[in-house]
Every structure is written in structure tokens, then in C-alpha cells.
Amino acid sequence: MALDLKKRGFAESVVGVDTNEKNAQRAMELGIVDEITGIEGAIKMVDVIILAVPVDATIELINKILPQINMQVLIDVGSTKEPIVKAANLHENRKQFVAAHPMAGTEFSGPDAAISGLFDDKAVILCEKEKSSEQALKLACDMFSILKMRQIEMNAQNHDVHAAYISHISHISSFALALSVLHKEKDEKSIFEMASGGFASTVRLAKSSPDMWAPIFLQNKKNVTEVLDTYINFLYEFKLALFNNDQGRLMDLMTMANKIRPILDS
């Protein structure tokens, strides 16, 4: 975001705050941020604060930052929304906060993973817009427009259901797939010689950061558990069809799954 907001003239200058000193230095070297400082100092220097940290830290930082700001706008970009808006709603200064989830990312993290254009044409979900001030909301919307994102409004509860189905389960599915193959590799040394494009694509997300994902799964526990149950049930449907040598049922399951085609191609 810093890269594109500077390149496209939205940000004159970007101040970085990071608990990890190496990452902070690296972000300076790469020109992603113009200076590094502590959080207290940064709050006083900026017009917009973007919280891009694990979602448990997001809540801590909202509690810390909201009471300290006046006209600055605080935007979070975390992958859960209900626990985050609940935290923000406890503050008198709620109106300076905008809850957002830009649906874009890669399996990589840290400053070296920053790429320009990541958000172009992707969706950003904005939650509880009515609780943000006109000024804060306008600034956030302008920012996401500069990032070329499609803006979608949704309540926080629905967001978390959808995110569980569209994003969180994909990650668990991928982590579990990696674990299954790594488990087998103990006995079958050359198993990865055969890895091809299909494997790489389904397992890609298993490279993702545990620091980022553990708090997401826990904050969205109810929905993630629901989709996990649905997912496991469909896997059992495949197992049962196999057990029964039921080619017709296997074909039916896959034909139903094929209905994802127009959605992925659109």
C-alpha cells in the first residue's frame, strides 16, 4: 500500500512503525517508508494511520491509538472484522476509525514481499461505514480508489462468514495439504520429485505466516469451524463414494464442483 500510495501521489511521505527492527530497516532500504519512528511519535506526524498487523495486535492498537487522535483517520486492513469493530465501538472516538479488508495479498510477508499493483482491481470490504465520520470515510474511500480497488459494503458479521469461506478455509486446506505430504515424505524420500503445477497451486498458501494466520482463525473461530465441518463432510462424501466404488457419485460431486468455473473465470 505504501508503495502505490506514494507512487500515485496520495501520500507525500510514509512513516513506518514496526516492532521488528530488521524489517523496519529493510523497509527504509527498499524505499517503502521515508522514515521509521515509534508509535507515539508517528501518531502526531501523520494524517492517516493504516493498521497492517496481526488481527490480535490490531485490537490492542485500536485501544491504544483511538483515544490519542483528533482529525487523523485510523484504518485497519485485517482479515476479520467483527471483533475489530466491537473493539472500536467501545471508544468515544469511533468515528475516526474505518474498518476495511482489502482482499489481496500473497503467501509472502515482510518488506521484501511488497509489490506495486497488488490491490489493482481487487475487492475491498468496508464494514459499518455509518459509524465513521464523513471525513474519515471519504479519506478511506479516496485511498482505496487510488489503489484501484472495488469497494463493497457489508456488515462485519457477514464479512466474517464470507471471509471464512472465501479465504480462511483455503489457507487451512493448504496448510493441511502440506502437512499431509511432509508427513508421508518421512517414509517416501523422493515424493517431491514429482511435484507439478497442480500441487504448487493448491499448496502455495501453506507458505503463509503463522503469526498472521493464528489470530485470524481464533478471532473467526465460529465461522472457520463451520466451514471446516462442511469441508470435512464433502471430503467424507468423496471417501464414501470411493469406498462404494460409486463412479456415478464421484462424477456427480465433481460435476457440482465444476460449477465454480464461471465464477473463477469472471
Add this chain to the structure above:
Amino acid sequence: MALDLKKRGFAESVVGVDTNEKNAQRAMELGIVDEITGIEGAIKMVDVIILAVPVDATIELINKILPQINMQVLIDVGSTKEPIVKAANLHENRKQFVAAHPMAGTEFSGPDAAISGLFDDKAVILCEKEKSSEQALKLACDMFSILKMRQIEMNAQNHDVHAAYISHISHISSFALALSVLHKEKDEKSIFEMASGGFASTVRLAKSSPDMWAPIFLQNKKNVTEVLDTYINFLYEFKLALFNNDQGRLMDLMTMANKIRPILDS
């Protein structure tokens, strides 16, 4: 294969055989094949026969073709190997057959899905090489060299174990993921508005052909069931850690899964 074998001078001419007349015509239009004929006629015209059909049809065609050929070489490119070599081994003419699995493909099928360079730098598994004649094996190896594939030797049984873990489970995982989200979509109409790169990547294989995959899963039932059980167990590990609010266990599972990184990046 036809595209690259012609372009790179290995094949003077390619004769197409397809039970689907539309696909046959389309392959002609696209210049993938030079003529279309029936299977009996084709056998007499060619030096090499490549069986690229669903794996149940592969076995039927081996039984039909092997007794009819002399110096022609019959190569199958199916995703299972044990049932296929077992079928071939029943024939006197076994030595003219080469069992191969080029580990490359896309989620698309039919002549319009043909792309040049698909096999470059990918692995091809050759099984039971010792049962093929020197002439047949040399021809198959030359062909896969022209296709720029890394040749790996493996017995058919090991191949089927590895293929279950590296390829077949990725497909089931992806089909089940698509089914889960499509199932939820009945209640949550706008769920796909949020779909992003991570979703597309894990669900891509759910577009694959049921005709191709049902026979693969059934022929490799034992190994596919084993990897499905392992996979479901790891999903339950995630569910249990969530149930216990056990952030440490979630982190451990994901950190173990992260060990897939150097393998995917190599």
C-alpha cells in the same frame, strides 16, 4: 504433446483418434492433428501410439491394441500406473508398451486446451522400464527428451503412492473446497464478490474434468483413501486447536506446514 512433437520435428504427421467427433474436428481445425481416422486404421499408419484417455479406457485400449501391433510402440500417459502395467503384463506383446506419466497438465480439457511448451522442464515418471524392449524404450525416452522432460524411474506401486500425495489429493481438496463454498452460496448470495487470488489458486483444480478424474480416484482407491485419511486428520488437528483456543498448537501446525517453502521454491 502433438503440438510440440510436430513443431520440434519428432513427428512428421499426427493421426488423431477420438470418440468425440466435435473434438476430433476441432483438433483438425487447430492443426493439432493432420488427419482423423478410426482406431483400427490408425494402428496401421503410425510408428508410435500415445494413449491419452481416461485411465479406465486406457486399460481397454491396451487390451485391444497390444495384440494388433508389431514394431509400433504403445505409450500411455495416464495418472495411475499399477492397474495399467498389470493389464499390459498379461499380453505377449508387453515389450512394445511403455508406461509413462508426464506430470503436467492444466485444469482444462479438449483440443482448445492444448498449449505448446506444457511439458518443458516437468517430470515424467517411467515405470517397469525393464519390461519394455530396447527399441520401444529408446523411442519413448527420445520423445520425452524432445518434450524437454526430466525422466524419473519408479516402480508402478510407488508411483501410485506418490501420485496420490502429490496430485490426486490436491484435486479432491480443490473439488471439496469448491463444493463447500457453492453450498454456502445458496444462503449467502454475494459470497464470490470477495474471491481473491488465494481462493482462485486453491480452487483452480475444481474445474478439472470428472470424466478424467473419477477413474483415476477409483483405480488408485487404496492410496487415495490413505492420503484422504491423513488429510482429514490434519484438518481435525486444526479444528481441535481452534476448539481449545490453542494458539501455540495452531502456530506449531502452520510452522510445520511452512517447511513446504524450500520444496515449492526449488
